Amino acid sequence: xxxxxxxxxxITCCATAPSAAEPAGVAPPRPFxxxxxxxxxxxxxxxxxxMIVGMIVHLATxxxxxxxxxxxxxxxxxxxxxxMLAMAYYLCLGIIRLADRRPQVVIDSDGISLGxxxxxxxxxxxxxxxxxxxxxxxxxxxxxLAPEAFVDANLKLSLWxxxxxxxxxxxxxxxxxxxxxxxxxxxAVMLDAVKTFRPNLVKS
Numbered sequence: 650x651x652x653x654x655x656x657x658x659x660i661t662c663c664a665t666a667p668s669a670a671e672p673a674g675v676a677p678p679r680p681f682x683x684x685x686x687x688x689x690x691x692x693x694x695x696x697x698x699x700m701i702v703g704m705i706v707h708l709a710t711x712x713x714x715x716x717x718x719x720x721x722x723x724x725x726x727x728x729x730x731x732x733m734l735a736m737a738y739y740l741c742l743g744i745i746r747l748a749d750r751r752p753q754v755v756i757d758s759d760g761i762s763l764g765x766x767x768x769x770x771x772x773x774x775x776x777x778x779x780x781x782x783x784x785x786x787x788x789x790x791x792x793x794l795a796p797e798a799f800v801d802a803n804l805k806l807s808l809w810x811x812x813x814x815x816x817x818x819x820x821x822x823x824x825x826x827x828x829x830x831x832x833x834x835x836x837a838v839m840l841d842a843v844k845t846f847r848p849n850l851v852k853s
Contacts, residue, residue, distance in 0.1 A: 680757035681842035685746040686833035693831075694743030697736040704733060742812065746831060753814065753832065756842040761792065763827070765814045769802050778852040779843045781836055782826075790827040790836040791818065793852075799823035 708729070753764035760772040775798030781788045794802070804825060806817040816826045829836045844851050 677758065678845045680755055681839070681845070682752040683754040683829075683832045683834045683839060684752055685749055685831055687747060689831045690743040690747045692743075694740050694747065697740035697743065701733055701736045701740070704729065704736075754827065754839060756839065756846060758846055761843075763804070763815060763825075767802075767804055767815065769804060771798065771802065773847055773850070776847075776850055779840065779847075779850050780852040781840050784826075787829065788836045789829065790839050791821075792825045792827065793821075794823045794825065796823045799825075 751764060752762075755762040760770055760774075761776065762768075762770045771792070771794065775795050776792060777795055778793040780791050780793075782791050783789075799822070804815055806815055806825065807813065808817060808819070810816070814828045814830065814832070816828065818824045818826050827836070827839070829839070840851065
């Protein structure tokens with residue numbers, strides 16, 4: 650066969666040819682998600698159910714006289730009723746959280762989303778700072794918001810709701826405390842996710 654002349658050789662354009670010196674594209678960080686953890690909530694449900702069964706068995710088989718069906722004549726009935734209602738509440742709470750697989754905290758390039766029955770998105774432009782704070786034996790995440798953003802978010806925070814994962818902080822208006830109790834990650838991991846997207850907001 651007749652060989653090709655140099656004029657007929659295929660030409661690769663320098664604008665489209667891959668360059669060995671060109672660095673590979675860096676993938677954007679993946680959104681961070683925190684959900685309710687199975688271990689904590691299963692444990693809470695099991696312990697609550699065990700205590701309810703134990704109280705019923707004790708009342709049915711114990712040597713002591715069972716409480717009379719009167720809150721006036723026998724205050725033990727009120728105590729037993731309150732304890733059983735509290736345990737039933739935590740039993741239901743553990744089951745509900747165990748079945749809820751939706752992300753409760755999402756940290757991505759747009760900001761921080763908080764679930765816990767609120768489903769609010771906090772844009773990075775509305776967040777002034779984020780830090781860790783030790784409360785008792787655990788570290789919790791504090792999020793400082795601009796006052797207008799805090800009001801617009803309408804998070805319905807209360808100091809009296811002890812099982813709420815979002816709480817206000819005394820003396821620190823426009824600040825949200827995010828508890829990691831019952832989540833599958835701790836507060837330090839959430840702060841690391843904030844550092845990935847907005848390291849300038851992290852406050853020591």
